[in-house]
Amino acid sequence: MSVKPTRTTVISVATATTLLVAGAAAATIGTSYRHVTIEVDGVSRDVSGFFTTAGDALNTAGVSVGAHDLVAPAADQTVSNGDTVVVRTATPYDVTVDGSQTVAWSTASTASGILSALPAQTSSMAADRSFVRAEMPLGEGGETVHVVADGTTTDVVASADEGTSAILEKAGVTASPIDRVTLENSGGETTVRVARVVRGKSSTTTEIPFETEEREDPEAEEGTEKVVQEGVAGSEVTESYQETIDGNVTVTAVLATTRTEPTTHIVSKGTKEKKKAEEPKETPASSSDSSSSDSSSSGSSSGGSAAVSGDDAAIWAAIAQCESGGNPSTNTGNGYYGMYQFSLPTWQSVGGTGLPSDASAEEQTMRARMLQQRAGWGQWGCAYKLGLV
Missing domain, CATH: 1.10.530.10 (Lysozyme)
Structure with a gap:
């Protein structure tokens, strides 16, 4: 069974190799035909040829090494017949170091190993929750991990090769695909933090009051009023997209606005002057009523x-x-x-x-x-x- 060496193991191999070749004569090394083993991220292959350094051996094998990759022995160190050149490919990770976001390159095989190597009191990164491949292990095994979710902290002991999903399951916490799960390292302690993400649409309605219009009606008598059109309030409906993280609004975007105009309230008011009644025609009074008629006329x-x-x-x-x-x-x-x-x-x-x-x-x-x-x-x-x- 092949065991992937840790960073410490890789460095140890490099040191041992250096000691083995220290006593060889320079002329002999330069002219010797060598057989070495190249191991890249746990995959080994043999390579033979006239080369002196580990870098030459890698070039002969067609292996490209990045600026952040780990090579042991170092590329400029000499190798002897039967040596092994180990390469660990560094991977970039988006991390937060003491509140600042940056990119960290690491050859560590565990998430806690990535964070603990950072020169910071507090560091964090998005937890690995892959659905298509094996998750990166959280640690080497035996570490106590604090799981924080929904205001509750649960401590679980991580086993070797257990990823984030296994740790959450141990703590009895379910995280949806859109929930934000981060791995934090503070003072050497590991915390898995779950932040609940809610996304959806919301709708708000604002009433638009109607206006009142008065119109003069010359055909209606003065002092009269009539409602020509009933007023109806309008409305403005706004649809928005919103995202919240643990109840805090992080994103708000207006998707559409629909407006219904109000209907004006119209009242007509009469302006026509009231007609005066015609004077009644006087009827001739009979002689028998003359005295009362005179009295009435006098009044x-x-x-x-x-x-x-x-x-x-x-x-x-x-x-x-x-x-x-x-x-x-x-x-x-x-x-x-x-x-x-x-x-x-x-x-x-x-x-x-x-x-x-x-x-x-x-x-x-x-x-x-x-x-x-x-x-x-x-x-x-x-x-x-x-x-x-």
Whole structure:
């Protein structure tokens, strides 16, 4: 069985070889035909020829050596017949040394061997979790490994040739293919750290308020309103991609934005002046009624008092019937309220409080009388229809 030597083993082989050839004469070495063994990463082959140094032997065998590769004996050292030249190919690894990312070349055969050789108090690298080949062993065996995942630390003892997957299984930890698993070395202690990665799409909706537009309608009477178009709020939907590591957002990218425009709320307001009722035509009074007619005419000349000098309650009932159908609680939403269709400013000007439509019929009639006495019958459109103006 072939055993791959560690770095220490390789160095030992180089030292032994040097001692073996130290006593040979230079002239003899230069002219001797040699048979040596070339071992590259555990694979051996024999090579023969007239060569002096280990580098010559490697050239004869067609073996290229990189700047970071380990060669024992060294390329410029002489070799003797029957010697073995060992080559360990260095591999680059992305590592973090004391918080700084760099590339480390190593011939170590274990992950902990790579990190422990770095000149740093704390170093780390991505753990080997290959699904297509054998994983790099975590250590030589017997080391205690701290496994940190989901806020819990579990200690396990690593066996020889066990990789990251085996260590996680021992600790009872499952890591998905996108979870970040790192191997850390701090103060000579080895830690396998699992950071949970969550990726997915999220959607947020922002409401866009609608605007209100007022339009004048010359065909509708002044003081009237009508909703021409109901307002509808719009929206803006944003779809984003997001990545979190252990709950911390690391990546956010907007994928698409969809906007729905709001619908304007349109209200028409009447601007047409209210028509005045035509003056009622006077009918000739009979001779038998001349005295009462004269009396009535006399009353009319005093500012309209003749119109209410008869059945006052009946006249107010007629106005209420014409204005609101006689309903004291009328509230049509056009800014006028109650039996006599008071506007709020007018109602308040005669001492009213609250809404006119909330007051009793008696209070509404009382304040209507106050308004008539102060401003006349012209305050009511129905007064024209009833011939009071």
